[in-house]
Amino acid sequence: MQVDRPSPQTNITEKIIRAHSENLIRLFFGLSCLATLLVLVLAGVGLNRVLSNMVIKLAENEAVAVSQSILRLEGFLLVNQNRRGEEELTLPHSRLQQFDQRMKNLLSPFDILKIKVFSPEWMILYSTDHQIIGQIDFGNQRLNNALAGNNDSRLETKEMVLDLDLEEKFNVDVVEAYIPIRSHQGKVIGSFEIYRDVTPYREEILEAVITSILLLGILLAFALAAAGNVFSRKIRAMQKLLNRMSDLTSVDPLTGLTDRLHAIEHAETEMARYLHQEPSRRQVFSLVMVDIDHFKGFNEIHGMAIGDQILRLTGELLDSLRRPFDFIGRWGGDRFFLLFPDCNSQQALTRAEEIRKSVENAPFEVDGGMHKVTVSIGIGSAQISDTQMNEVLKRADLALYAAKQSGRNRSISQQTMPANSAHLDEGKLS
Secondary structure, three states: OHHHOOOHHHHHHHHHHHHHHHHHHHHHHHHHHHHHHHHHHHHHHHHHHHHHHHHHHHHHHHHHHHHHHHHHHHHHHHEEEOOOOOEEEOOOHHHHHHHHHHHHHHHHHHOEEEEEEEOOOOEEEEEOOHHHOOOEOOOOHHHHHHHOOOOEEEEEEEEEEEOOOOOEEEEEEEEEEEEEEEOOOOOEEEEEEEEEEOHHHHHHHHHHHHHHHHHHHHHHHHHHHHHHHHHHHHHHHHHHHHHHHHHHHHEOOOOOOEOHHHHHHHHHHHHHHHHHOOHHHOOOOEEEEEEEOOHHHHHHHHOHHHHHHHHHHHHHHHHHHOOOOOEEEEEEOOEEEEEEOOOOHHHHHHHHHHHHHHHHHOOEEEOOEEEOOOEEEEEEEOOOOOOOHHHHHHHHHHHHHHHHHOOOOOEEEOOOOOHHHOOOOHHHOO
């Protein structure tokens, strides 16, 4: 039966569903890859920031430890009492060389590149770069933050910086930390600015980020592959379901043939293909209407149940007689619709006669009884002047009416139609 053999219209529907399914799968994988890339980028940026903050915090803690060590070991050179008995920062010129040497010995193991000591008035009391001693760093908000009692650290890349030996170092990652200096009573009496060289961490951070991103990428790839596999299976299952639903909605439930609506759609598609060709190279197609003779009376005599079986058996026989590329459908009632691609009027008439004789000679056995069935066939073929499918369909209808008026059980095409049938209109067709 036709229900077991996909019709051309069904094939078109399947192609459309398959194309949409494949587009949906490609969209899923495209968006998944884009989301994965975005996750990896964000993860890389986030991990780099986390590791950088860890380096900053580590350098800040070391800067605090260094400043405390300076005050504990060298405070006698740097912290003095004023006349009011309050502690304050002073570094007489006579102590500068001694303090400078002791600073270099103390700071070199900690990768400290530079140190500054500020008074509460923003003056540089000491620096490993002697040229800036005595300068005022007014307006430095980070220094103000330290003088307010807060640690202030930041990671920066310096194109060039002088180390403790005043040698130039280029492209250096530095944590610049401002650390408050407190008196024994807890009062802020100045600030240290300490440059900590963290360049060696750069490659370690980069390596850690790359390794982590690669591992995350592998995990996401496996997860994406698994999700994609499940998604593809679900899409294909849905595709089969949609194909099945399409088949069910396009199939006549009694005969298993394509219904009238989809038969019209297929005819329109064939007409569009015909009109798309060059007029001189068009391949003519034919529409064939097959009507069971005296079917109304047959129902009245034998009952509709027997009539339905006759309709079903007739549909099966017509379906078995068609070529693989022909189209068949139930037009409605006791009428069937055939479309012969690349078949002119004479060829269609020859094939229609073969079908008519096969039906006439076929044994129709229903509920133990044998029934004789004949059909009338009308043929309409496409013409150069046609612009719509309805023009071809109307000729097939007129030819069918002529066949029935001529005594039934015969095939008539538009060329063999009697002259007195030309005035018939669609309102008189039955």
